[in-house]
Amino acid sequence: MPYYSLGLEGSANKLGVGVIEHPLEKIAAHNHANVLSNVRDTYVTPPGEGFLPRDTARHHRNWVVRLIKQALQEANIRPDQLNCICFTQGPGMGAPLQSVVIAARTIAQMWDLPLVGVNHCIGHIEMGREITGATNPVVLYVSGGNTQVIAYSRQRYRIFGETLDIAVGNCLDRFARTLRIPNAPSPGYNIEQLAKKGRHLVELPYTVKGMDLSMSGILEYVDSLAHDLFQGKKNKQLIRADGSKVTVEDLCFSLQECIFAMLVEITERAMAHVGSREVLIVGGVGCNERLQEMMGMMAKDRNGSIYATDERFCIDNGIMIAHAGLLAFRTGTRTSLGQSVCTQRFRTDEVFVSWRDD
């Protein structure tokens, strides 16, 4: 009989539940996992507003039972067929994490199943590797709360580069709030659509520090340009070369061009440093087509390859938690009730990767 697990994710404003199937024997290119179901509901706030922990937690509590039922039904799996219940243990927002772990503990006790706590970032990495078939890539993990360049060595995912202040998704989301554009389906998606119509590049600070980067200064700068634009203030930066006025689309375009160039640069620096030719992009911002395109061009110049997934797996989801949790379960990991406390800060390199031995 194959292995089955159910995964619960709710570290930010998405609640996701998924059921995965692992065939017997080691997971490999010819022996891959099967996604049986992967359902999600997103807590969306009005334009100009971010999501607050308490409201997000309430959203998750309201939806979690419905989503668990739906995931099992779509997978056509009964609770007694499951091997374990996997949940996101961190990093993320405290209150939403806690509302979901309560659901995980409850069903684990109801159905008498072991719990497996999963690091959210490891979930993204393992699902990305599984879906794309990338074996040992440098990973760019870009989401609302995280910006990291990661490579595997000696049974840990090591962080080679990261943001020194805010995450890239956070930077985009906050700019979307300044622009008061809708938060559905996601603020980053809407910035991407506006950026597609931008043509003129406004000069922004470019702040790469080796394999690390900083984005708070850029956000502050582009925010103030946007305010000047809305208030009709005179600003040389807001005049294009042909004398016409810079648009909101131009600002979105310039912000993306600047921070994505920085992301590609630090990823390439890490690839050169560790001697890798593969790059995998994971996390919500990884859906961005322009970022994927830029990364692809960089990889091509190195005779390398790029791997990326679509929104089903890029955006936070339950299936990645089910998958990474089941990998750990199969090598003996169990999280007792006493250990199942969630933690807002949980670094990627804290996890011992027992399921890899390369």
Place this chain on the structure above:
Amino acid sequence: MSSAIVAQAQSYLSGIPLDVISQGAEAVVFLTTVHPYLSGSMHPSDIQNSSKYIIKYRPPKTYRHEVLDKQLTKSRTAAEARLLSKLYTLEIPAPKLIALDAPHGMIWMEYLGFELPNGQISSLKNWLWYLEKQQEGNTTASIALADSVKQVLILVGQAIAKLHLQDIVHGDLTSSNILLEQKKEGLQPTLIDFGLSSYSPLAEDKAVDLYVLERALTSTHPVYSKTYNKWLLQGYEETYSKKTNNKRKYTEVSKRLEDVRLRGRKRSMLG
């Protein structure tokens, strides 16, 4: 590597032999036997290897916007050339600048380093990896943490301190960007790769410089990084402590380093 990039470099340097030795994030580094302005049999005398030269070429990066690309390539090539000549006058070890071809984004410089027993370039990273590999399965001898390693890391710390005392921030300190040379006194580290360097009197910028290196060592050399970092900071402090009025500056940087580390640990993961 993409052959188009090599072809492009070759088109600017027709007739000059080019051997690719590395492709970093910014530059392709070539080895050549031809000096840019001395004729065939003439070789400069004040250079380590007077028959081989490095050409560091920053090709256009197709992934980034043309305007941004031109501006970055221009400023980084200029920054690196300027820094190399400045370091020469300050007598801080660095490759000597031979020529700058700014429009093409090319810098000719002195070739440094030697080949490690495993055939690799003698960067600090390759050397430490080589020693760490030898250490595996050897419980009796201390290879990865030998005295020679301690000596080198202290010297690296001292070199960084010398930069910082001149208000120069390297901007990309990693174990790849430090080359080792074989000298009579033993292995001597030299800093390279100054494209991201800048001038700054701020303790914050110096602290970030150290933090970036500390993190790079932690991820690249996870087993021994604690000790490596300790030795490095020891060397750094030694150089600062030579003059009493620098001691205060050291305290400032080291306090800042604590802050930057703390910020790293406390950084919110929230959206």
